[in-house]
Amino acid sequence: MRARLDEIVFDCADPAALARFWASLLEAEAVDREPHWSYVDPPGLPRLAFQRVPEPKAVKNRLHLDLMAGDIPAATAEAVAAGAGAAGELVTDAYGQFQVLRDPEGNEFCFVSGRAARGGRTRA
Template sequence: MRARVQEIVFDCADPAALVRFWAVLLGGEPVDRSPDWSYVDPPGFVRLAFQRVPEGKTVKNRVHLDVEAGDVTAAAEESLAWGARRSGGPVTDAQGSFQVMLDPEGNEFCFVSG
């Protein structure tokens, strides 16, 4: 059997706010289906959905998105204005560079190049 990823769902406290962060970051129009569910269809990528849950985030994500950016430092700097935060400093090795970031609710993602 072959399956296909339909969407990636983030648990969160404020779906309407978080979808707007990701829509600015990746493109696409945010959609609020209800107060508990929002989504965005970024161009060339699977839908990202955001569902309200009562509990807060307490540990590191087991899965995160790597977001390609030509200039990791510039992408990280620009995303700070949208509510992102850095987690540590940039890393560069033989494969390229990356910067671990946190979205406004603390979900990890990385800007990557290389």
């Protein structure tokens, strides 16, 4: 069986707000298809969709997005201003740099640079 990645879907409490947060990070437009479903089509990436679910996020994500950033501290500051929270400090090692963050609903993601952007990190 062959399959193609169509979109990445986030379960969340407020799809419209989360779509706008991610749209601001990825320089894209947020689209509200229905009150319980919004999405973003970032250039060069699969669609990110956001669907309302009744239960809150309870544990650490088993999947997260790594976003390439030339200037991680500047990208982190912009993301925090948009509603993200930094999780720990900027990590610099032989592979490059990464910063773990959480979006407004607690979903983890990372800004990465250098070889860290190609899987050199050991944790998120």
